[in-house]
Amino acid sequence: MPTSTRRTHYWVTFAVLAVSVASYTLMQSLTVPVLSEIEAEFDTNQNTVTWVLTAYLLSASVFTPIMGRLGDAYGKQRMLVVSLAALALGSLAAALAPTIGLLILARVIQGVGGGVLPLAFGIIRDEFPIEKIGGAVSIVSSLLAVGFGAGIVLAGPLTSTLGFRWLFWLPFIVTAVAAVVAVLVVPESPVRTPGRIAVLPAVLLSGWLIALLLGLSQAPDWGWGSPKVIGLLVLAVVLLAAWIRVELVVEVPLIDMKMMRLPGVWTTNLVALLLGVGMYASFGFIPQFNQTPSESGYGFGSSITESGMILLPSAIMTFLTGLVAAPIARRIGPKTVVVIGSVLGAVGMFQLAAFHDEKWQVALANGITGTGIGLAFACLAGLIVAAVTPQQTGVASGMNANIRTIGGSIGTAVMASIVTAHVLPSGFPKEIGYTAGFLVLGGALLAAAIAGLVIPSVSEKKIAKKLDQERNDRDLSIMGA
Template identity: 40%
Template structure:
């Protein structure tokens, strides 16, 4: 209900500028880490499985805490919780910046993930505060900022690492996020919209435990053995806990996930495809930088700097933004499962080709662009499929949980491919072998191919078409399907 103390609303343009700054801080902080993977691995004295936790830790925390912060924003004020999210992001950045061990850097990344509610809260403020005719355009602009910042971060991260070290990536993130938090507190009016409710802390805790146990098993599989009782046991326990979580959510009055909605075949199948595509895309984020920065003395590495690795990946990040609207056009004419299926096929083709043929930088650049086109088509189609399949009042929740599933897929892809690389390390070089990269790319491609096959059999519901800017954001490397809920609420 409205807050009676709320005063005159500020100019939307001022609020939009401040919210865009918060969005940019978030998006830059995520992709600047990617070119630093090699530097992190060397300086933290770890292997591919260890350094993958800098990605996995963030995505798991974001998967659990993003719905929590969304609910807290509805209850206690979206601006207030946006400031809290940004401050959590600042705290995580500082911890990682100060960290000189893997444990500290990962702990900081987990804290950054706690601040993962930044985008849904920005969208909520816009829906509550902006004139009806400005809502869709403004959400689309914030969404596009996510994609643009993600692309810039790939290059900026490489430049920072080459000039100094990974520490300064996190110091820069802390400074920008702190400035954004101050600006939000001082220049953005608190939303007057409140809704009573409760936070499903129990469900979030169970979900977190169920997700992390299999990840730990995968990361330790090369040490314990893939068929070792500890490995299989942790995976089995994690799966059992996730099954129990579904049953728990069905019995919870105000769950973090509405299971009947999520279990509808179009929604369930879209979310599974989302997980599989996310697996493939984030696997490439682990593989390409390490391959690019591997010494030429190995016979297959390119010996690039971190900046060079970022530039090698930049065309793929940029092209994702352009194919988002193409996905919308295809979906409007042929149904949204068509761009999802096509996207899965192209993602698979690019990843498999990178695995089989990666002798030159040009081959990686071209095949990564093919894969990125596929990811962009698929990611922009996913929120449209969700919007088609759920009632209007469930759109925000369902698309937000689709974003959570994407994070889980990214965590799984990062950890599995890193484990494959770690298992292929040669005693002579103490580096992953060429066959390790081949296996990791090909397995990721096969996973994306499964997503394409699943997309073909998704029940056809409709031809929803998001605004162009929203499709750009959804197709970006770190796109958030929660932006799809751009309908103005009465």
């Protein structure tokens, strides 16, 4: 039957999707500033408590593309509800966890919620009016960066007033409500990718992602030349090669390698990788810089809350640019917006490397970086959506989000190695480590701008025309069935 007689109003759907993506993204960073408190609460050590982050990262990296592919095959609304239920269940388990082991297990369950990202983009493509798709994708994309920054900003006040367990209670409440609302109001997509999903590609994909991300995350502690790190990275390469080989021969691939080779896909993924290097690593280490006692020759001795407030300009500017990115892209093209945004992000990071003696200097640099990353992120997802068929939207968006995460892992591992290479007698890193690290992150963002020049040029008008044709073909197919 025609789309107009069977679908929920798109703004209702958008509200559910925005809350879902924001909740998932917040869970990536809410625990970052309070790991030391969690370590004390459970009487554990630093190596163990870092798994509160690592477990979530690994789980989300595995399930994001898989849930996207399952949504393409079995229904995006159905898998969105499953993803939200996993976020809610994991948050509840984390809030009640009596031991650090159970808390880490709860974070693994939360990671299944990574599916909300590709599913949200797929639902927007299927349900929204053509002229509204670009704006909705831009805002949801910007929430990826906004949520990450906001989590760091909010962690301090929430923990100091309510206790760290409310970092999980609040997401549980929000995602549980969102899951119920999603069941009631989000329409199921008629766009499906037929065929049974093979198990072996999923196993191999999980294997190389876990080996790669585990090796990268532990390299600063174990040493880049340690047998364990080298072994994990070699294993990742071997499993990656095996995964690609299997995907090329199975009847219904989990990730279509032909799709991944499309110019509009691999170039956008390369930019996403480099942006991930710059964004996630900066959010992880700027709070540490701010909290370093000024007696060390740098830093401000900020509390968790104060440190988060210095990052607030970045979160605000990322959100605001997400609102205006689509209109700008309609005028100058999404590719140009990505390039300009990446350059702005690099300028902010280089400024931070050169000028960080005052809090306002750090806040200003963060605002510039947030503006740039917000612009770039807001257009990346739209470029991916435009480059693939409706049946591939979920898995393509999932891999793009995953590649950002891999970039973040690379950036964080490299930044950690640079920062901790030289340590003061007090145990704090020397200032030169942060300066060099920020320069490297700025270089990654500049490289993202250069890579953005290779993205095939496509106007918003062409994107809209393609989406309109696909929508017409879909509706004719539905009426014919």
